[in-house]
Structure formats: C-alpha cells, structure tokens
Amino acid sequence: MRIAISGASGLIGQHLATSLRSHGHDVVALVRRPAGPGEVHWDPTQGVLDPTSLIGIDAVVNLSGAGIGDRRWTASYKRTLLESRTLTTGLLASAMAAVVKDGGPQRFLSGSAIGFYGPRGDESLDEQSAAGNGFLTDICVQWEAATEAAASAGVSVAHLRTGIVLTPAGGALRKLLPLFKLGVGGRMGSGRQWQSWISIDDEIRAIVHLLSSELEGAVNLTAPNPVTNAEFTRVLARSVHRPAFFPVPGFGPKLLLGSELADALLLTGQRVVPAALSADGFEFEHPDLANALSHLLP
Numbered sequence: 001m002r003i004a005i006s007g008a009s010g011l012i013g014q015h016l017a018t019s020l021r022s023h024g025h026d027v028v029a030l031v032r033r034p035a036g037p038g039e040v041h042w043d044p045t046q047g048v049l050d051p052t053s054l055i056g057i058d059a060v061v062n063l064s065g066a067g068i069g070d071r072r073w074t075a076s077y078k079r080t081l082l083e084s085r086t087l088t089t090g091l092l093a094s095a096m097a098a099v100v101k102d103g104g105p106q107r108f109l110s111g112s113a114i115g116f117y118g119p120r121g122d123e124s125l126d127e128q129s130a131a132g133n134g135f136l137t138d139i140c141v142q143w144e145a146a147t148e149a150a151a152s153a154g155v156s157v158a159h160l161r162t163g164i165v166l167t168p169a170g171g172a173l174r175k176l177l178p179l180f181k182l183g184v185g186g187r188m189g190s191g192r193q194w195q196s197w198i199s200i201d202d203e204i205r206a207i208v209h210l211l212s213s214e215l216e217g218a219v220n221l222t223a224p225n226p227v228t229n230a231e232f233t234r235v236l237a238r239s240v241h242r243p244a245f246f247p248v249p250g251f252g253p254k255l256l257l258g259s260e261l262a263d264a265l266l267l268t269g270q271r272v273v274p275a276a277l278s279a280d281g282f283e284f285e286h287p288d289l290a291n292a293l294s295h296l297l298p
Contacts, residue, residue, distance in 0.1 A: 001211065002026040002056060004040065004105070006088060007063030011170040012162075012203060016061065019204045028057060044088040051098035059107035059211050060096060064088040065143075068113075069172075073135070073261045082139050085111070089146035097153035105155065109210055110147050112159040114196055114222060116140035119268035122194070126275035127161075127218040136264050144218070158215055160207065163222035163272060167200035168296055177297075180236050186246035188253065189267045191230030196222040196272035199286040199296060209282050220274045225288045229269070232289065239293040 003020055007013040008029035017027045028040055030049075035041040042049040044064070054060070066084040071077055089110055096105050117125045118132015131137050144159045151157045166173045179185045198206070198221055206221050227235070237244035253262035274282075286292035 001058040002028065003211065004028040004030060004054065004057045004060045005063065006030040006042075006060070006092065007065065007111070010063055011167065012165060012200075012207075013061075013063045015167075015200055015204050016063070016207055019208060023208075042091070044091050045083075047087075047091060049091050049095045051095040051104070054095055054105055055099050055103045057105045059109065060092055060105045061207060061211075062089055062092055062108070062110040065111060068115075068136070069257075069261065069265050072258045078135065082142065085139060085143040086146045089143060090149070093147045093150035093155075096155050097149045100150075100153045100155050107211060108147060108150050108155050108157045109207060110144070110157060110159055112140050112144050112161045112218070114161050114163045114220065114270050114272045115264070116144070116161055116218075117270045117272065119193075119263075120270055122271060125220075125270055125272045127220055128275075132270075134264060135260065156214070156216055158210055158213075159218045160210075161218055161220045161222075161272075162203065163196035163198050163220070163226075165200055165203050166197050166292055166296060169200070173296070176236065177240070180240050180242055180244065183242040183244075184246050185233060185237055185242070185244045186248055187230045187233045187244070188248050189229070189250040191228060191233065191247070193229050193267060193269035194226050194271040195229055195232050195269050196220075196226040197232075197289065197292070198223050199292040201295070202284050202286055202292075205285065206277060206282060209277075209280070213280055215276055215280050217276075219276045220272050221277070222272045222274050223284055223287055223289075223292070224274055224278065226271050226273070227289050235289045235293060239290070239297050 031039045040053045115136030118134045118137045
C-alpha cells in the first residue's frame, strides 16, 4: 500500500512510518516545508494542499495536532489545540473528496481521543457511548466532524479514539519515569480516576490493522484492561523496583498546570474498552498493564 501520514514527525507518526516501511509499504509524509522525495507539501493554516498530490495513495492516516498537555490552556492555546486538529482534518477530507473517483485515497484513519467521552467516573465506555462534556469533548466532536467531506464522497473513514499511549520515548510515561525511578512517584489526587492506556506497539499494530479493515466510525484505541490511577501507580512502581509513597494532592497539578488542564488530564478519567477493535478480530500483544510495562521497561 501507499500510505500518506500527517504528523509523521510526531511520536506515533514516527513509529507508524517505521513499521509500515519495515513491512514493505510506501510511506508519504505530509510536510509544511518544501517537499522532498517521498513527501507532499501542505499548509493547513493557509488551506494549501493540492488534491492531485494524493492520487495514487491508498490511505491517509491523520495524526496532526498540537500537544494537549504541552502547556497551560490559555485562550490562545485552546484555539491552537482546536484548529491544529480541525483545520488539518478538514483540509485532508476536502482534498480526498476531490480525487476519490480519480485514484485518490479510499481509506481515511483520522485521529481523535478518548477525551470524547469526558469525565465519566466508573462507567464502562465503548464506541456506542455518547459524548461527554468539557473542552476535550468539544475538540473531539469537532475533530471527528471535520472528516465529513471525505465520508460524504465515499471515502471509508474511521476515527482513532486513542487513549494514553505508553512508551518511554515520550508522552506520559516518559514524564513519570524519572520520578518513579527516584522513588518519589505516587497516585494523583484520589487515585480513583480511570486511566485507559495502550502500549505504543499495540497502538501501531491497531492502526496497521485498521488500514485493511472495513471498520468505520469510532474505534477506541485502548487496551482491554483500563486501570485506576492508584493501580497504575502501583504497577509502575513495581516495574521499576521502587516504592510509591508520595501521593500528589490535587491542588499541586492545578497550581502547576491550571485547574482545567489538571482536571481533564490528571484528576479525572475515562474507563474505555476497545469493543469495536476486539470484535474486528484484533488481538492485543499487551492486554494488561504489568505485561506492557514489562515489555517497555526491560
């Protein structure tokens, strides 16, 4: 297959491109600088993407978006978080729609997140669960809606509702590891909030699986066994052979990150299960947290 990736330089994008190439696929990266070999130039902020550059590409994987937890949620950065997702997705969808009958991509895997469900306590959530409330929900709803032009033109569209991707190379795990290795890690707030996670290996395997799947609509990319933050803390501490005696009171992250961001990412959560992916025959290599961390942290 010939597969275009937006966000190819990001954490998931780099792993995905490497995996696809290792299996003999041709990867085309969408870049904002002048394009080189194996690249296509685009500029989502200016609405620039030549639809004909997508002719001959079988599928597009859209992983673009500014980092949710990279900085405080000022009004300006919240706008960046939204537009970095909706503008890119909408531009890709329109370009694909323009060439779908002329040899353009027939499959569109577009990023989303489990933030779609909002804080839901102990409720078990699958792809049939309704949207929740809050800023992350608003982003995800608009993000997914931005694919409409492609879907209406006949492109097969799936929304990758990704959970916490575990890899020591980046994301939450990279930030937590130094603390836990020093023995100063601990649960966040009450520790009762659910964390729906997935290993980087299963994240990539799931995306590759979906490239040749007929699944459409929402697909939760999370392991089948979510855990509470307290359990995550215990398992991570055990994996690095250190105690976890230092709980972090809720006011700490709120002071550091701001109340809205701390609540959304650290002090509340979702208990999400990958019902659609499992029903489609996907088998996880790392279905439980201890197994995943044992693999990731040898």
